[in-house]
Amino acid sequence: MPGSSGKSGGRGPSSSPLPHAVVPPRRPLRPSRYVPVSAATFFLVGSTTLFFCFTCPWLSESFSVAVPIYNGVIFLFVLANFCMATFMDPGIFPRAEEDEDKEDDFRAPLYKTVEIRGIQVRMKWCSTCRFYRPPRCSHCSVCDNCVEEFDHHCPWVNNCIGRRNYRYFFLFLLSLTAHIMAVFGFGLLFILYHRQNIDHLHAIVTLVVMCVAGLFFIPVAGLTGFHVVLVARGRTTNEQVTGKFRGGVNPFTNGCWRNVSHILCSSQAPRYLGRKKCVQNVKVQPPFLRLQLTEAQLATKILDNGIQGDLHRSKSSLEMMESQSCDAEPPPPPKPELRYPGLSQRNMEECSLLGKAPPTPTMYKYRPSYSPGKNHTTLTHAYANQLSRGESVGSARESSSSSSSLLQASQQPGFRSQPSLDRRETSSDRVVGGLGGEKRDAGREAGGGGIPGYSLGGRSYPSFSDTTVLSGGASRSSSSTHTSAGTANVSEATTTSTSFKSLANQTPPPHHPSRNGSLSYDSLLAGGEDLDKGGVTGPVAPGPPSGRPCTPATHFLSQQREADIPSQSLHHHHRSSHHHHHPFLHRSSSSTSSSPPPPPERDCLLGEPHTAPHLPAANQTSASALPSSAPPPPHHSHHHHHHHSHHHHHHHSASSRPPRFAAPHVPPHHAYPYRTRSTDTPLGSSSSSTVRSPLSPHPPPLGKSLSYSSAAAAEMQYRLVRKASASAGANAAGVGGGESGVMGGGGAIQAAKFPR
């Protein structure tokens, strides 16, 4: 990798060393990671310093000394929040110790379902961190950590934004918007009073500062508005862009007021890493007190929310239903039964008992009301298939290995091939998949074949790693195969997609680390791993979509489809965006008939200018600033708002803006949702190529994007850019993206480090 030196250390301020014995190898130093944050710091501090030096003296004389004081206070606030957002631990979970996953061996499912306020939420097994990710937790591939309440990875602060530092990030955005407005306003005042001697140095400097401020104002204000909406709705960026709650119910919201107060007023969450290990001076020595047990006590086992996970752990049959993420992961831990012989008997008994339990219709989260009937039958059918297959799998690994080899053969080339090949592969995959629940091998091979979906995701719920295989096939076949095939699709999808943690825990491929560097916004690009994130597992995804053209889809489903469409077309061309394909697998499967409707829908979707739609005046400025379409630069700078406005506008049907964007522009815009924030044309190509090289032959035009997006997304973007011949647009997008965070550079370098 050209961009990364071989030096160890220097992981960046966001990742602290782990306190436990399990210390992962230090990742190589990547100077490209520090470019956006350095640029942001430079612009922020530089512009503000020029403002204070050239504009403020006259202002304090002519108006009042309160002007520079006010500006100084706001700037200080900006710097403080910038530093906190940059240096504070976002809520990184320490790696789980070995003994914690002793139960989670080959029979353990990849997903564990939990019910949150009546809504089923899936927790995915994180093979790097060795635990089931708590709800709202996501693994950031850039930082290689699971982060609590993961919002996104911000390249402008070179840190993940999570539970602990979201407040500072949000306040940073607010204060930066205020700061930019103040600088621009006072600069304008200065210029208006100095129209006669505009060639004076002070006036020129003020003009330059005003230009910088004006340029950065649009993306920053847009992003601020977006986050205001997110806070009000109680969503994270990750959830918003992956469309988890679109049309559904957000189980994490407590109402607007409580959401805001939770963000701003709750006590600072504790750090998990780097804590002083409390030594317990407790002597545990036999003889121990014994408990006299009654028969009733021995016989009773209370089933509640918690035991679902345990049930699922032991129930190999049910786990087949889980979609898989075929990541190539480190090998699973050794058989834990040997470690704790006393418990092994009991566990095995439980396993055998629980394995026969009937399937629970609780595998699909965020789907409190999906259309019953067809879907339901598909579901139960899938479950039945799974069960029957599961039992055989649980007992006979040998047979699975044979089918796995089949799967492997079919999946690996399919995984690498172009979409056309994927389609071909898919059918064979389906057949193989249906044979026999060789999930783990399938997952392993598919994962080995390409980017492990899990590792790339800054998201919690990628379902398929071999999405190229499945998405291409699914989208095409699903349209042709409705109900009857729906079942087949379901079963095969689930079979191929189900995975065990053992798969997830296997060694990553050699080029795995290179791919890691890309992802936090891969999900964003995907424009919604809606179904994926929405917890729609394999069985569900093909089911509803097949019904969609026939039935008035549920609001949720239709919205998913709409979101799917733009990115879907893009991703068909992608072979390397594996994890991106995860959502597309679902998406394409879910939006079977999406191909005919996409163009008009796309236009509608993208015709809306993007200011966070629910916002007041601030939106208007950016909205008006966006002529519906024409200049790509401003357009691109807003694409992330675009993207979110898509989601918003789904709910709010129309804005009055005409769908002006031509089709060719559509993909790039959709593809850019968060690219502008991090892309800078001239700078990033080296970094991008480093990450991307193993995956695609074409260097993406916007290297910086790879800092938080998958390499696949970059490749897709590249193709789109070429198609739309929007190289200028891409540059503009890069500039626009750069602007949003550049002004926020602040005193990152000089400010004191705060305890994280």
Next chain:
Amino acid sequence: MSDPLFPDGTCTQQHAVKNRYQTEIFNMAETHSLQDMRQQAAVAAKVFVQRDYTSGTMCQFQTKFPSELETKIDKQQFEETIRTLNNLYAEAEKLGSQSFIEGCLACLTAYTVFLCMETHYEKVLKKIAKYIQEQNDKIYAPRGLLLTDPIERGLRVIEITIYEDRSFTR
């Protein structure tokens, strides 16, 4: 009787250990005489009490009684411990006046107040650590169990270590 041969808990079957114990006791006599003061029972198993997410991402743990502890501790006792912990965590995350004032003060001082002051959450975490220590001393250690502070696991699980009962008076 505790097993000094396998202090790290990697013991195999009990009878095998007993045999080995008798043959090797003389070899180990010297080495473990110094360890007498510190010797602990071998770890037999670990139980993990998972988080209860029914009310969202609030830090709550399941009060379901793990089956492995059925012979070790009273169910009521265990549930009482977990419930107290849940209440303490709820108190830590409460949006009360103290956390609000703390937030305002931090804002006004450009967050430098964090260098000198302990946050409300950290204070409650200290309380929780003390409570766990006290529970261990009073209730769990005499029964061959040990609670581990969940903060060490990122507030994901409460780890309960079950120690081997090497007493021969079975």
